[in-house]
Amino acid sequence: MxxxxxxxxxxxxxxxxxxxxxxxxxxxxxxxxxxxxxxxxxxxxxxxxxxxxxxxxxxxxxxxxxxxxxxxxxxxxxxxxxxxxxxxxxxxxxxxxxxxxxxxxxxxxxxxxxxxxxxxxxxxxxxxxxxQVIFEKNEITKADGKPYTVFSPYFRQWQQQLKPFYIKPYPVHKYLGNLLKRKQLPIPNLSALGFEKAQLKFPGKNFSGKLTAYEQKRDFPAEDATTHIGLHLRFGTISIRQAVAHALNQKAEKWLSELAWREFYMMILWHFPNTIYQSFKPAYDRIKWINNESDFEKWRNGNTGYALVDAGMRQLNQTGYMHNRVRMVTASFLTKHLLIDWRWGEAYFAEKLLDYEQASNVGGWQWACGCGNDAAPYFRVFNPELQAKKFDPDNKYIHHWVPEIKQQKHVQPIVEHAFARERALRIFKEALQE
Ligand SMILES: Cc1cc2nc3c(=O)[nH]c(=O)nc-3n(C[C@H](O)[C@H](O)[C@H](O)COP(=O)(O)OP(=O)(O)OC[C@H]3O[C@@H](n4cnc5c(N)ncnc54)[C@H](O)[C@@H]3O)c2cc1C
Structure with missing residues (x-):
């Protein structure tokens, strides 16, 4: 039997x-x-x-x-x-x-x-x-029962509803004796699955030491002051309840809000699954993208001539990780400066990011393009040079990833900033006025 x-x-x-x-x-x-x-x-x-x-x-x-x-x-x-x-x-x-x-x-x-x-x-x-989240689906809604589509009021409500019950760990260890007793069978090796061992190093799980200085340092890529736990949250090797409990214990509100961004985007994806293909704000799907393949290749390889953009893309290609500030700048550059469809960039990040999370990646790309869940209008166009001055003032991050800059051998910019900005504003405006 x-x-x-x-x-x-x-x-x-x-x-x-x-x-x-x-x-x-x-x-x-x-x-x-x-x-x-x-x-x-x-x-x-x-x-x-x-x-x-x-x-x-x-x-x-x-x-x-x-x-x-x-x-x-x-x-x-x-x-x-x-x-x-x-x-x-x-x-x-x-x-x-x-x-x-x-x-x-x-x-x-x-x-x-x-x-x-x-x-x-x-x-x-x-x-x-x-x-995998503290609150899901319809647990945090507006008074009329509809989902929030902007983060700030969502987060206020999220915080209000956050009671100790929601972060209580499940005491699984008490019941592990009920696991089915059976012999160990070898796990199929990677080659049987059609893969090989990756060369990348995986981030550790110990994040609590990063929380004290997080708020002050999180925006400076050279500081490497963020926790790198995205991969662990993605595959559940860290429990979200444990992460939130740490944030509360250490009063790391900024970090807590980032964890809430993660579930905000999951909630959005659950309510609006079509946003994996379509802009959250449909008018943005009328944008006449240029979609130049050669520009896309330069962006992917970190050869746009913009130091911060190139540093970020090289960090991504070599480590499977890119700092959040730089994700915003590279994504803005692709969609605004190069007028390449956000879906191209989203697909490239999906291929490369160790911490790839469909909800956050689609959300992050649509936010950077201006077509997503953001109250700010499309005319926010990051100036990659000003962003570099502000967030990498000593060029430490840039020099690490684009060392040829020190010998002034970095490629020339593939597009001029002022020209690209004006062009993006015009093309976006035309699409939205149609
Ligand atoms: C264009 C773009 C694409 C992105 N793609 C992804 C993605 O595929 N996967 C992903 O996890 N995050 C994505 N993000 C969000 C953010 O950049 C990363 O979560 C963060 O950089 C991961 O580094 P960390 O683990 O050190 O984060 P920390 O700053 O230490 O934050 C802790 C955790 O909070 C969550 N988090 C932090 N910021 C955000 C955010 N803005 N949105 C959603 N969750 C956040 C992540 O789970 C993160 O690991 C993207 C952002 C942009 C602008």
């Missing part, structure tokens, strides 16, 4: 401590098997065989499996489409219930809806939980 079990399906919550779905699964009536699917629908879109996110997931699963040894358990790993993987799992085990945490991206929602429908027909329970 097949063993009756329940399954906790890990996706972007790769930890066993303080995990909502796992907690509820373990408190249920059946031994719990942890499952992870290397989803080929996602993997096939990655063009770099050394994609660092895949290596990160792989390494995290190995560490997780090691921990599970203490409970005589092991994670089940599948490689394929979710449909095929689930068919296999349901064939092997007598699955009584499935638990997972919410995921707000359009692809994930469709995947989960399809699974839910199938499981209903099979009479298998599928329970899902909020885990």
């Amino acid at each position: 097949k063993t009756e079990i329940s399954i906790c399906w890990l996706r972007r919550d790769l930890r066993i401590d303080d995990n909502a779905a796992l907690y509820h699964a373990l408190k249920g009536n059946y031994p719990v098997l942890l499952l992870f699917i290397f989803d080929t629908n996602i993997l096939k879109k990655l063009c770099n065989r050394q994609d660092a996110r895949v290596s990160f997931i792989h390494q995290t699963l190995e560490a997780l499996n090691e921990k599970l040894k203490d409970y005589n358990s092991a994670i089940e790993i599948k490689h394929g489409t979710p449909e095929a993987a689930w068919a296999d799992v349901l064939n092997t085990y007598q699955v009584k219930a499935i638990y997972a945490n919410h995921d707000y991206e359009p692809y994930a929602r469709e995947r989960d809806d399809n699974l839910a429908e199938y499981l209903r027909s099979e009479n298998i329970g599928f329970e899902t939980f909020k885990d």
Whole structure:
């Protein structure tokens, strides 16, 4: 007879401590098997065989499996489409219930809806939980029940509703004895998944030392004063409740607000899933982009002749990370100075960023372009030279990434700032007046 079990399906919550779905699964009536699917629908879109996110997931699963040894358990790993993987799992085990945490991206929602429908027909329970944010979906709304579309009032409401209950960790450790006892099976190696080990270094998880000086230093890329936990929040190797608790303990309100930006964008994506393709403000989809391929290549490679832009793009290409201030400047430069569609830039960041998060990336790009969730009008055009003077006054960041500047060998600007600014204002205005 097949063993009756329940399954906790890990996706972007790769930890066993303080995990909502796992907690509820373990408190249920059946031994719990942890499952992870290397989803080929996602993997096939990655063009770099050394994609660092895949290596990160792989390494995290190995560490997780090691921990599970203490409970005589092991994670089940599948490689394929979710449909095929689930068919296999349901064939092997007598699955009584499935638990997972919410995921707000359009692809994930469709995947989960399809699974839910199938499981209903099979009479298998599928329970899902909020885990990766403090407040989700419709938990923070305006008085009329509609979603906020501007951050400041959203954040005020978010803070008002933030009670200790929401950051209480789930005491998963008490119930880990309910994991399904089974032999360790080797995790498929990266080459079996079609990938190779990435060469990039992953940021650590220890962020609390960065919070005291965060507000003063966060805007200066040479200071490297931000926490770099985006990757860990993305894959759930840090719990958001733990991060928010630290922010409150250390009275790091500015940092807290950045965590709230993250869930603001997730809420926006959940309510407006079409914004992955369309501008939040539809009139901006009338902009007549120039979309010059050669300019795009120069931008990607950090050869625009604008030091801060080039430094940022090189940092991204070499480390999988770019400082937030520089993300804003490079994104503004692409959309305003070069008049290249924000979707091109969004796709490039999605390919390169270790901390790529669809909601924040789309939100950040639309914000920089002026077509997103921002009260400021389109005529904010960052001057990359003034931004460099203000935020990298000693050229420390720039000299690190664009060392040829010291010998005055940096390429000439591909477009003149004043000309580009006027052109952007004209083209944006024309689109909005149509
Ligand atoms: C064009 C553009 C694209 C971006 N793409 C992404 C992306 O793909 N993934 C991503 O996580 N962030 C993105 N951001 C937001 C921000 O730049 C990064 O979150 C931040 O730079 C990550 O560095 P950190 O972990 O050191 O952040 P910290 O400053 O230490 O902040 C802590 C965490 O708060 C969240 N956060 C901080 N700022 C923002 C923000 N403005 N919007 C949403 N969340 C924020 C992140 O999860 C971050 O890890 C983008 C911003 C812009 C302008």
